[in-house]
Amino acid sequence: MAEFEKGVVPKVLNGTGLKILIVHTRWNLSIVDPLVKGTIETLHSAGVPPSNILVRDVPGAFELPFASQQLLKQNPDINACISIGVLIKGSTMHFxxxxxxxxxGLMRVGLDLGRPVVLGVLTCLTEDQAFERAGIGRQGHAGHNHGIDWAQAAVEMALLNKK
Structure with a gap:
């Protein structure tokens, strides 16, 4: 059975030799920083060396697609991009x-450039939800750091794209 057939998840993700771009927002840094940290730690554990991880920041989520696109164009050896941000619903339609x-925009970047772009943008109704999804939950619930999932997805999709 082929490694990437429907329903088959690779047991061991080997990111050795992959180059990964992380673009993150500066908005909501108390939540974004742990997500980036979880992403980087997971990439390292998958074999992606620190020198192969390019990290850049942008003001907010709206800037993620443009920055991801430009950085991928400037770095054709990057195998995948993880765009990280946090949006918390307020009282207006802005969210x-x-x-x-x-x-x-992020989906279009990936499709247009033919390289995986992982959507690492939390869209939460409350700050508590965002903190839980960053693995630093409040009120006694640590939650799960979604940066781990995004890193795994980036490695898996980069390997799929290399085949």
Missing amino acids: EYIADATCQ
């Missing part, structure tokens, strides 16, 4: 507009 534009 919906930014979330939709960011998600659509």
